[in-house]
Amino acid sequence: MSRFHHPPTLEDIVEMAEQAFAAIPKELRDLVRGAAIVVEDVADEDTVAEMGFESPWALTGLYRGVPMTQKSVLDAPMEPDTITLYREPILLEWIETNEDLFRLVRNVLIHEIAHHFGFSDDDIARLEGDD
Template sequence: MRHSTPPSLEDILDLAEQALAAIPETLRERVRGTAIVVEETPEEDVLEELGIDNPWDLTGLYRGTPLTQKSVLDVPQEPDTILLFREPILLEWIETGEDLFALVRTVLIHEIGHHFGFSDEDIERLEREI
């Protein structure tokens, strides 16, 4: 996808949806019902909660209860959400020259890994495998 202007929130969401459609069905099934939301930047309270000083360092965030911690007895709370942050993603895209689709896919897969309750090592392995 070539861009003559910076990709919009909708453009990033379209790339995320394409990336989600391309992951193996077994993973996609387990993510069904998880919302994917694109915001410009992370909110200040989120950065404080995570101990992140630079808002450009956070490209994505999983909000919810990892599958490894869910129980059928749990009372449903807010839906699980994968947040992608447009401006930090675009900054990384500019700085690295990486393909934008590949970058959005990497962020999405990383956050899906958190949904599964995976460790960072498991997430890195997942990113390499799919």
């Protein structure tokens, strides 16, 4: 991914997230078939409080929804699962760590999906290392 000469926009992060989603391990993609990827600048106050954070800068992503393993065809239709990426905290981490931005976005996706489905920290580290 090329270097940006300006802060990446919401649209830039959406495009990167779509490419990153295609690059995550198949075992994770299969778990979240049909989930929407949404990019917002920062988490709102209610979300920050709900997740137990003191600041929106600590939250780079959030998975909301019911795992496919717990869904039933008999369930009433619900809103689609969403994976929200928070642009500004991701960009702050990018600046602080000098990590490749594409890899960082990919790892946030992996982290959110894997934690939602109960993967261990060791499993997540293994998945983040898969390129």
